[in-house]
Amino acid sequence: MATARKRQISLTDTKYYHCISRCVRRAFLCGEDKFTGKSYEHRRDWVEEKLLMLASVFCIDVCAYAVMSNHTHIVLYVDDNKAKRLSDEAIVIRWHKLFKGNWISQKFIEGEPLSESEQLILDELVDKYRERLADISWFMRVLNEDIARRANKEDNCTGRFWEGRFKSQALLDEAALAACLAYVDLNPIRSNIAATPETSDYTSIKKRIDHAKMGKQPKNLLRFVGSPRKHMPKGLPFELKSYIELVELTGRCIRDNKRGYIFESQPILTRLNIEPENWIKLTTQFSRVFHGAVGRERTVTAYCETLQKRRWTNLTNCERLLA
Numbered sequence: 646m647a648t649a650r651k652r653q654i655s656l657t658d659t660k661y662y663h664c665i666s667r668c669v670r671r672a673f674l675c676g677e678d679k680f681t682g683k684s685y686e687h688r689r690d691w692v693e694e695k696l697l698m699l700a701s702v703f704c705i706d707v708c709a710y711a712v713m714s715n716h717t718h719i720v721l722y723v724d725d726n727k728a729k730r731l732s733d734e735a736i737v738i739r740w741h742k743l744f745k746g747n748w749i750s751q752k753f754i755e756g757e758p759l760s761e762s763e764q765l766i767l768d769e770l771v772d773k774y775r776e777r778l779a780d781i782s783w784f785m786r787v788l789n790e791d792i793a794r795r796a797n798k799e800d801n802c803t804g805r806f807w808e809g810r811f812k813s814q815a816l817l818d819e820a821a822l823a824a825c826l827a828y829v830d831l832n833p834i835r836s837n838i839a840a841t842p843e844t845s846d847y848t849s850i851k852k853r854i855d856h857a858k859m860g861k862q863p864k865n866l867l868r869f870v871g872s873p874r875k876h877m878p879k880g881l882p883f884e885l886k887s888y889i890e891l892v893e894l895t896g897r898c899i900r901d902n903k904r905g906y907i908f909e910s911q912p913i914l915t916r917l918n919i920e921p922e923n924w925i926k927l928t929t930q931f932s933r934v935f936h937g938a939v940g941r942e943r944t945v946t947a948y949c950e951t952l953q954k955r956r957w958t959n960l961t962n963c964e965r966l967l968a
Contacts, residue, residue, distance in 0.1 A: 704728035728779035817940025828931035
């Protein structure tokens with residue numbers, strides 16, 4: 646039996662989660678179906694556009710993504726503190742961008758006075774909306790339901806488009822986060838869909854490289870803010886330049902089928918204390934070697950204690966590859 650989502654999410658231990666959704670039908674989510682010769686490449690636009698739109702509505706940031714032929718990889722950051730800070734009006738406005746709400750929430754937004762009983766109902770609604778806007782399950786639900794509806798309409802069929810539910814992995818520390826980000830960004834290269842990160846369409850790494858050429862970072866992705874320090878702003882705890890170089894050189898190793906050392910991007914690997922050979926394995930087999938929360942022993946132990954779990958099955962691989 647699958648583990649309940651609330652038994653996998655612990656925002657006290659980490660706000661970073663790797664989510665994977667897979668199609669159930671032989672028909673592709675995107676790309677070209679070799680059986681029918683029909684191209685579904687345009688659906689990549691659907692996924693990317695909807696994903697980045699949701700990031701502007703939910704209190705959840707997109708750290709990385711890759712839209713593959715029959716599945717998607719997304720790394721999310723849950724900003725629950727932002728959800729708590731937003732006013733009631735801001736919460737309702739955001740929710741109405743996704744759903745109609747009800748007559749009371751509509752009345753509230755239009756500035757009409759509410760009776761005492763209506764205000765109590767509104768307060769309950771706002772609490773519910775606030776919680777949902779910082780909920781990974783709701784984020785993925787809205788994303789996948791929209792894509793499924795559009796794909797089913799285009800295919801002129803009904804039924805499930807995705808597997809029963811998406812898979813999620815808690816990324817418990819910087820080592821797990823860095824490895825998973827690179828794994829997601831390099832998915833098209835590992836699958837021979839693209840030759841280099843900058844030509845990997847519908848991925849976060851291509852979007853970051855395109856903006857980096859102009860000296861910017863994309864507004865609809867969580868920013869890289871540099872190495873951890875005393876007054877750390879919100880964002881990914883790595884240098885953008887070093888990360889892009891690391892992904893580029895890792896991609897070369899994957900394409901050339903070499904297990905060589907990565908010299909030019911040692912700052913991240915050195916700080917995280919990850920051996921280059923282990924890095925290559927992490928960025929090519931992350932989902933295969935880890936089937937749940939990922940992190941070093943201390944963070945995995947704390948995560949298990951928070952969720953009252955027994956010793957995590959990934960611990961051996963975590964100790965071997967992230968040590």
